[in-house]
Amino acid sequence: MKKITVLGSTGSIGTQTLDVVSMHPDQFAVEALAGGSNIKLLAEQAHFYQPKKVSVGTKQLAEEIRPLLPSGMELHWGNEGLVELAANTEADMVVTAVMGSVGLHSTLAAIEAGKQIGLANKETLVTAGHLVTERARAKGVPLLPIDSEHSAIFQCLNGERMKDVAHITLTASGGSFRDLTREQLRTVTVEDALKHPNWSMGAKITIDSATMVNKGLEVIEAHWLFGLDYEQIHVLLHPESIIHSYVEFQDTSIVAQLGNPDMRVPIQYALTYPERMKSPAKPLSLAEVGKLHFKEMDFNRFPCLRLACECGKMGGTAPTAFNAANEIAVARFLRGEIPFLHIESIIERVLERHVNVANPDLSEIEACDRETRSIAAGL
Numbered sequence: 459m460k461k462i463t464v465l466g467s468t469g470s471i472g473t474q475t476l477d478v479v480s481m482h483p484d485q486f487a488v489e490a491l492a493g494g495s496n497i498k499l500l501a502e503q504a505h506f507y508q509p510k511k512v513s514v515g516t517k518q519l520a521e522e523i524r525p526l527l528p529s530g531m532e533l534h535w536g537n538e539g540l541v542e543l544a545a546n547t548e549a550d551m552v553v554t555a556v557m558g559s560v561g562l563h564s565t566l567a568a569i570e571a572g573k574q575i576g577l578a579n580k581e582t583l584v585t586a587g588h589l590v591t592e593r594a595r596a597k598g599v600p601l602l603p604i605d606s607e608h609s610a611i612f613q614c615l616n617g618e619r620m621k622d623v624a625h626i627t628l629t630a631s632g633g634s635f636r637d638l639t640r641e642q643l644r645t646v647t648v649e650d651a652l653k654h655p656n657w658s659m660g661a662k663i664t665i666d667s668a669t670m671v672n673k674g675l676e677v678i679e680a681h682w683l684f685g686l687d688y689e690q691i692h693v694l695l696h697p698e699s700i701i702h703s704y705v706e707f708q709d710t711s712i713v714a715q716l717g718n719p720d721m722r723v724p725i726q727y728a729l730t731y732p733e734r735m736k737s738p739a740k741p742l743s744l745a746e747v748g749k750l751h752f753k754e755m756d757f758n759r760f761p762c763l764r765l766a767c768e769c770g771k772m773g774g775t776a777p778t779a780f781n782a783a784n785e786i787a788v789a790r791f792l793r794g795e796i797p798f799l800h801i802e803s804i805i806e807r808v809l810e811r812h813v814n815v816a817n818p819d820l821s822e823i824e825a826c827d828r829e830t831r832s833i834a835a836g837l
C-alpha cells in the first residue's frame with residue numbers, strides 16, 4: 459500500500475486525486491488530508507478515507523470542523539497545519555494541490571522529510587524553483603509532475619537522455635477567450651472567463667488559462683522540472699487539448715503524449731510511476747476526433763506569456779514577483795473589483811517597479827512575495 463497525503467484535497471486536483479485513490483483501494487491509502495475553507499467536504503472525506511491527520515485553513519475553521527470529524531482525529535490548521543501534514547506522517551507521497559505560493563513551505567517540508575512529491579502546485583516551482591529543485595536533488599526526492607503538459611513531457615522523456623532533446627513544446631488551449639480580439643477583452647465578465655473550453659478546473663487556474671499566465675507559469679515550471687534552457691521550451695496553440703505536449707529530439711523525431719482531457723490520467727501516473735494502471739478516463743479515438751489544429755503563439759495577443767518568459771529568463775525574484783502580482787490580480791478580478799485586462803496591467807506595473815534580487819534565499823523570496831502582494835493590492 460502506498461500512503462498518500464493530499465494538500466488541497468477539497469479542490470479540483472485534490473478531489474480527482476481521491477477519485478484515483480478510490481479506484482485502486484488495494485494500492486493506495488490516505489494518510490492525511492488538508493483543505494482550506496470547504497469544511498463540509500473535508501469532513502465527508504475524513505469519514506470516508508479515515509486519514510490520521512486533517513488540516514483546515516484557519517483556527518476558526520478548525521473549531522467549526524471539529525464536531526464534524528470522526529472522534530479523536532488529529533486536527534491542525536493554517537500554514538503550520540500544511541507543514542505538519544506534509545512532514546510528520548508516514549506518507550510515502552505528498553500531493554501538492556493547494557492553490558498558489560502558499561504551498562511553498564509545505565512542499566519544502568515534505569521534501570526535507572524525504573516524501574515523494576506529486577506536484578500540481580506549479581506556483582511553488584515558479585516562486586522558488588531553484589530552492590525546491592536543489593533541496594529535492596539533495597534529498598534524492600522525486601518531483602513527479604501532475605500538470606498535464608509536464609506529465610506529458612515526463613512520459614515522452616521516459617528512457618531518453620536529456621542531451622538528445624532538441625526542444626519541448628507545451629500545448630496551450632488558448633483559454634476561454636481564445637477567439638476574442640483584445641478590444642473585445644475589455645468587457646468580458648468573470649462568468650465568461652470561468653468557462654474553459656476543455657478542462658474543468660479551479661477558478662484561479664481557469665483565469666490564468668484565459669490570460670495565458672498559466673502557460674507562462676508552465677514554461678518556468680518546465681525549466682525547473684526538466685533542467686532545460688528557456689530557448690528549448692516552445693509553446694503552441696492547440697485548441698483541442700488532445701496532444702498534451704511533445705518532445706523533439708536532435709534527430710528530428712517527435713514523441714508526443716495524447717489523450718482526452720482528463721486530469722485523472724496524469725494524477726494517476728504520478729501516483730503509480732513507473733507503473734501504469736487502469737483508468738476510468740475515456741480512451742481517445744483519433745478516428746472520432748478526425749482533425750487536430752495548431753497555430754503559432756501570438757505574444758502580442760497574450761502579453762502575459764511574454765512577461766512570464768522574460769521573468770523566467772531573468773531569474774532571481776522576478777518570477778516570484780510575477781506570480782505574486784498575478785495571484786493578487788486574479789483574486790481581485792474574481793471578486794469583481796477590476797476588469798479582466800487589468801490583470802495584465804497590474805502585473806506589468808508591478809514588474810516595472812520590481813528590483814530583482816539574484817539567487818534569493820527563502821527569506822528574500824518571502825519578502826518579495828509579501829511586498830509584491832501589497833503593491834498589487836494597492837494598484
Ligand SMILES: NC(=O)C1=CN([C@@H]2O[C@H](COP(=O)(O)OP(=O)(O)OC[C@H]3O[C@@H](n4cnc5c(N)ncnc54)[C@H](OP(=O)(O)O)[C@@H]3O)[C@@H](O)[C@H]2O)C=CC1
Nearest residue numbers: 466468469470471493494495496556557578579580659660
Ligand atoms: N485543476 C486542474 O486541472 C489543474 C490544476 N493545477 C494546479 O494545481 C493547483 C490546485 O489547482 P485546483 O485544484 O484547480 O485549485 P482549486 O481552487 O480547485 O483547489 C485549491 C485547493 O487548495 C485549498 N487551499 C487554498 N488556499 C489554501 C490555504 N491557504 N490553505 C490550505 N488550503 C488551501 C482549497 O481549499 P478549499 O477549497 O477548501 O478552500 C482547495 O482544496 C494549482 O496550483 C493549479 O495551478 C495544475 C494542472 C491542472
Ligand SMILES: CC(=O)[C@@H](O)[C@H](O)COP(=O)(O)O
Nearest residue numbers: 605606630631632633667672
Ligand atoms: C489541465 C492542465 O494541465 C491545465 O494547466 C491546462 O493546461 C489548462 O489549459 P490551457 O492553459 O492550455 O488553457
Ligand SMILES: [Mn+2]
Nearest residue numbers: 605606607676
Ligand atoms: Mn497544465
